[in-house]
Amino acid sequence: MIDEILTYNQQFVAAKDYERYTTDKYPDKRLAVLSCMDTRLTELLPAALGLRNGDAKIIKNAGGLVIAPFDSAMRSLIVAVYELGVQEIMVVAHSGCGACHMSYDHFHNQMLERGVTDTTLDTIRKCGIDLNTWLEGFRDTPESVRRTVTTIKTHPLMPTDIIVRGFIIDSTTGELQEIPV
Numbered sequence: 001m002i003d004e005i006l007t008y009n010q011q012f013v014a015a016k017d018y019e020r021y022t023t024d025k026y027p028d029k030r031l032a033v034l035s036c037m038d039t040r041l042t043e044l045l046p047a048a049l050g051l052r053n054g055d056a057k058i059i060k061n062a063g064g065l066v067i068a069p070f071d072s073a074m075r076s077l078i079v080a081v082y083e084l085g086v087q088e089i090m091v092v093a094h095s096g097c098g099a100c101h102m103s104y105d106h107f108h109n110q111m112l113e114r115g116v117t118d119t120t121l122d123t124i125r126k127c128g129i130d131l132n133t134w135l136e137g138f139r140d141t142p143e144s145v146r147r148t149v150t151t152i153k154t155h156p157l158m159p160t161d162i163i164v165r166g167f168i169i170d171s172t173t174g175e176l177q178e179i180p181v
Contacts, residue, residue: 023054025084031056032080034073034148035092036064036099040171045092048174057086063099063137064092065144066151078157088163091148093141095171102137141168145179153181 012018035045037060045051046058057080059073066073080086112118124131138144145166153164166179 021053027054027056027080027084027086029055030085030087031090032077032086032088033058033090033092034064034066034077034152035060035169036094036097037062038094038097038171041094041169044171044174045169048169048176049090049092057084063097063102063144064094064148065099065138066148067134067136069151069155074152074155077152078155081159081162086162089152089165091145091152091164091166092169092176093145093167094169095141097137097141097171099137100141101139102135104131104135107135142179146181149179149181 029051031051033045033049033051033056035041035058041060046055049056051058057076059076059080061073066077068074077086077089080089108121111121121131138147145168149164149166152158153162158164166181167176168179169176
C-alpha cells in the first residue's frame with residue numbers, strides 16, 4: 001500500500017495538484033479541533049463543520065481524548081494556542097467510537113499473539129507506565145467529552161480566555177450534539 005501511495009504522490013506533485021491546498025501554518029478560523037482518528041471522520045468531520053484546508057488545526061487520536069495533562073494531545077493544543085493563535089477549541093467525540101469500552105485487557109492477548117512478551121510488558125510497568133490507564137478508553141461518551149473539556153479548560157498552561165466546548169458528532173450524518181460541561 002505504501003508503494004502505491006508513493007506512486008500516486010509523484011503524480012500528484014508532477015501535476016501540481018497541491019496548489020489548491022496552499023495555505024500557511026496559521027488557522028484562518030483560529031480554531032483547533034480535537035477528535036478521534038476514526039476513518040469515518042476523515043472527510044465527514046471537516047465537511048460537517050464547514051472547514052476547508054487552512055481553517056483549523058485538527059488533532060486526532062484514538063477516542064479524541066486528553067488522557068493525561070501532559071500528553072501529546074494537550075501539548076498540541078498548547079502549541080496551537082501560543083504559537084498559532086488558536087482562540088477556540090472544539091472537542092468532538094463521535095457515535096459508535098471504538099475507544100468506547102477499550103481496555104488493556106482487550107489488547108493483552110493480541111499483543112502476546114503478535115510477539116510482545118510478558119517480560120516486555122512487565123518492564124514497561126516497572127518504568128512507571130500503567131498500561132491499564134494508558135490503554136483505557138471510556139464507557140460513557142458524553143462523560144468522556146466533559147472530562148476532556150474540563151482537563152483542557154483547567155490545564156495550568158491554558159489561558160483562561162480560550163473557549164473550549166465539547167460535542168458528539170453522528171458518525172453517519174455529521175449532526176453535532178453539544179455536551180454541556
